[in-house]
Amino acid sequence: MGYTIEDLLKKINDEIDNLDITGEPGELYSPVKYSLKNGGKRVRPLMALIACDMFGENIDKAIPAAIGLEVFHNFTLLHDDIMDQSPMRRGKPSVYKKWNTNTAILSGDVMFALAYQYMLKTPDKNLKRILEVFNETVIQVCEGQQYDMNFEAISNVSEAEYLNMIRLKTAVLPANSLKIGAIVAAAPENEIQNLYLFGELFGLAFQLKDDWLDVFGDENVFGKKTGGDIIANKKTWLYIKAFEMANKDQIKKLKEAYSNRIQHPEEKINIVKNIYIQLELNKLAISHMEKYYQRAFDYLEKIKIPEESKSNITRLINLLIERKS
Amino acid sequence: MGYTIEDLLKKINDEIDNLDITGEPGELYSPVKYSLKNGGKRVRPLMALIACDMFGENIDKAIPAAIGLEVFHNFTLLHDDIMDQSPMRRGKPSVYKKWNTNTAILSGDVMFALAYQYMLKTPDKNLKRILEVFNETVIQVCEGQQYDMNFEAISNVSEAEYLNMIRLKTAVLPANSLKIGAIVAAAPENEIQNLYLFGELFGLAFQLKDDWLDVFGDENVFGKKTGGDIIANKKTWLYIKAFEMANKDQIKKLKEAYSNRIQHPEEKINIVKNIYIQLELNKLAISHMEKYYQRAFDYLEKIKIPEESKSNITRLINLLIERKS
Numbered sequence: 001m002g003y004t005i006e007d008l009l010k011k012i013n014d015e016i017d018n019l020d021i022t023g024e025p026g027e028l029y030s031p032v033k034y035s036l037k038n039g040g041k042r043v044r045p046l047m048a049l050i051a052c053d054m055f056g057e058n059i060d061k062a063i064p065a066a067i068g069l070e071v072f073h074n075f076t077l078l079h080d081d082i083m084d085q086s087p088m089r090r091g092k093p094s095v096y097k098k099w100n101t102n103t104a105i106l107s108g109d110v111m112f113a114l115a116y117q118y119m120l121k122t123p124d125k126n127l128k129r130i131l132e133v134f135n136e137t138v139i140q141v142c143e144g145q146q147y148d149m150n151f152e153a154i155s156n157v158s159e160a161e162y163l164n165m166i167r168l169k170t171a172v173l174p175a176n177s178l179k180i181g182a183i184v185a186a187a188p189e190n191e192i193q194n195l196y197l198f199g200e201l202f203g204l205a206f207q208l209k210d211d212w213l214d215v216f217g218d219e220n221v222f223g224k225k226t227g228g229d230i231i232a233n234k235k236t237w238l239y240i241k242a243f244e245m246a247n248k249d250q251i252k253k254l255k256e257a258y259s260n261r262i263q264h265p266e267e268k269i270n271i272v273k274n275i276y277i278q279l280e281l282n283k284l285a286i287s288h289m290e291k292y293y294q295r296a297f298d299y300l301e302k303i304k305i306p307e308e309s310k311s312n313i314t315r316l317i318n319l320l321i322e323r324k325s
Numbered sequence: 326m327g328y329t330i331e332d333l334l335k336k337i338n339d340e341i342d343n344l345d346i347t348g349e350p351g352e353l354y355s356p357v358k359y360s361l362k363n364g365g366k367r368v369r370p371l372m373a374l375i376a377c378d379m380f381g382e383n384i385d386k387a388i389p390a391a392i393g394l395e396v397f398h399n400f401t402l403l404h405d406d407i408m409d410q411s412p413m414r415r416g417k418p419s420v421y422k423k424w425n426t427n428t429a430i431l432s433g434d435v436m437f438a439l440a441y442q443y444m445l446k447t448p449d450k451n452l453k454r455i456l457e458v459f460n461e462t463v464i465q466v467c468e469g470q471q472y473d474m475n476f477e478a479i480s481n482v483s484e485a486e487y488l489n490m491i492r493l494k495t496a497v498l499p500a501n502s503l504k505i506g507a508i509v510a511a512a513p514e515n516e517i518q519n520l521y522l523f524g525e526l527f528g529l530a531f532q533l534k535d536d537w538l539d540v541f542g543d544e545n546v547f548g549k550k551t552g553g554d555i556i557a558n559k560k561t562w563l564y565i566k567a568f569e570m571a572n573k574d575q576i577k578k579l580k581e582a583y584s585n586r587i588q589h590p591e592e593k594i595n596i597v598k599n600i601y602i603q604l605e606l607n608k609l610a611i612s613h614m615e616k617y618y619q620r621a622f623d624y625l626e627k628i629k630i631p632e633e634s635k636s637n638i639t640r641l642i643n644l645l646i647e648r649k650s
Contacts, residue, residue, distance in 0.1 A: 023468070024468070025468060025471045025472055025475055027471055027474075027475055028467060028468060028471040079430055079431070079434060082426075082427070082430060083427045083430060083431065101407075101426075102407070102408045102474060105404055105407060105408060105430060106404070106408065106467055106470055106471055106474075109404060109437070109463075109467050110463075110464060110467040110468075112434070112437060113460055113463040113464045113467065114464070116441065116456075116460050116463075117460050117464070120453070120456055120457060120460060124453065127453060128445070128449065128452060131441075131445055131456070132445060135438055135441050135442050135445060138434075138435075138438040138441075139435060139438045139439070139442070142353060142431055142434050142435040142438065143348070143349070143350060143353060143435075145431055146350045146352055146353040146431055147350055149352075149427060149431075150350060150352055
């Protein structure tokens with residue numbers, strides 16, 4: 001107890017800096033190192049440590065699982081970047097672009113195994129359950145990624161389908177990171193469940209903010225050009241809601257913009273963004289996000305621990321929800 | 326005890342037929358089903374069950390691990406077929422060819438997680454050690470695949486480097502399948518080690534036979550055209566040995582053939598195959614394989630269990646070594 005988020009982040013980064021990723025062949029392990037040591041917010045391992053700390057357990061017991069979760073998350077990025085053809089990641093070339101697709105596949109696979117290797121270092125008492133939760137998470141993340149790819153090919157994705165997709169692809173991993181930290185701390189079952197639901201609802205809010213930033217973020221702070229999702233024809237919450245709310249003329253324009261018949265990316269972004277603004281979706285998305293955020297906190301409030309034990313998780317979530325990049 | 330190989334194979338195939346792979350989205354799980362229910366020799370799960378049975382334990386305890394090993398093996402095929410651009414697998418289109426690369430990546434990833442899910446059903450007593458052995462195997466298989474890809478780009482691969490590559494890529498998985506079966510049966514440590522070394526040496530013999538069949542197999546029995554490795558410029562044991570033993574003229578011809586300047590596949594195969602025959606590599610490969618096979622059996626002989634308990638593993642290995650396809 002008594003750790004600040006900065007203390008925990010330093011602990012995680014020290015662990016990752018000290019990971020021994022010097023195996024042979026180098027062609028396999030260099031991309032692993034490149035990926036893991038390329039920064040990132042370390043949200044998932046932070047959540048595991050904060051949850052463990054919340055329930056008064058020594059956080060060292062949750063370190064192996066925290067590292068396993070971060071390695072797994074980075075593995076998903078290697079494979080997702082191939083599938084989504086995303087050439088950049090955290091301001092640097094993504095692995096498949098810096099090396100090649102085969103390297104990103106195979107180095108990803110070995111990272112997947114390394115994630116399990118770290119998970120396996122969790123103290124025996126909770127090991128089996130943690131592995132089961134972790135494994136179920138992995139399966140759900142794959143399902144979410146598949147739905148995301150499916151949605152690229154179909155035009156009528158409902159809001160419910162979209163929310164289920166981001167739940168699987170994005171929300172389940174931070175939610176289960178919290179859960180795993182709480183299991184390490186042997187928290188009561190009902191509190192583990194409250195924390196999980198808090199995490200899942202937060203994950204949805206987090207993704208809605210992500211969608212919003214991609215269109216309405218301040219480019220100087222956002223660190224990259226906005227409109228990437230529009231260019232990639234991504235079916236985000238904004239897009240789905242726009243279709244629900246738009247009039248005939250707006251629907252025609254949206255369809256035309258997403259049909260790729262418009263040549264200039266800037267023009268396409270402007271058309272779509274203007275319709276979003278006409279429909280006040282810039283504001284609606286934020287109030288929708290805040291609704292999830294509030295529902296998440298309802299679950300956090302239910303957890304019967306001293307208020308000061310909730311300060312780290314509250315601060316982390318606020319930082320993430322208020323982020324500008 | 327008292328099972329025949331056919332009994333065990335039926336048990337494995339029944340288990341796989343009854344696996345519930347009906348999850349959503351179907352786009353993710355259909356390739357998993359296609360891959361798992363498309364036959365195969367089921368060598369690795371057979372080895373796990375035979376090893377468990379050898380030491381007198383109820384084989385049902387080894388079933389989850391056996392299935393996990395088979396699912397993992399099939400996962401490697403999905404990703405390897407992308408990396409090696411192999412359009413066919415067991416006489417049918419490989420997953421990346423029947424669907425696409427993204428599908429083969431992601432369905433492969435979920436199979437990887439499913440493999441762990443089955444491993445996790447192993448009785449608790451031996452679970453942690455089995456997961457550690459399994460995980461180490463996964464990492465070694467990835468390392469072997471990376472060496473195999475590296476070797477495509479370099480001309481001077483030594484016999485020792487080649488053997489280390491096939492040890493990692495091919496031999497470690499059956500060897501650890503035996504080991505895992507023996508751990509489930511709580512066999513003595515030295516016997517587990519003897520069985521592992523037996524499996525690793527057998528694995529090398531198995532791969533040498535594979536290389537031989539690819540060039541010298543009877544096409545009518547082999548079930549496909551021979552010479553595939555030559556066309557793909559694979560650096561097999563035959564190729565490496567040929568370079569070691571060839572005279573100047575033969576080396577020139579080999580280099581020319583492997584330089585891709587020769588247009589007709591049949592011509593390329595004939596040139597290389599003729600040099601192999603001139604150097605008597607067709608016979609040398611077989612005697613080399615038999616050497617490994619014999620060394621493998623030396624380890625099997627060391628294991629202090631009744632001779633009749635060794636009959637299944639002996640029979641399986643003989644079937645595999647004498648196979649014609």
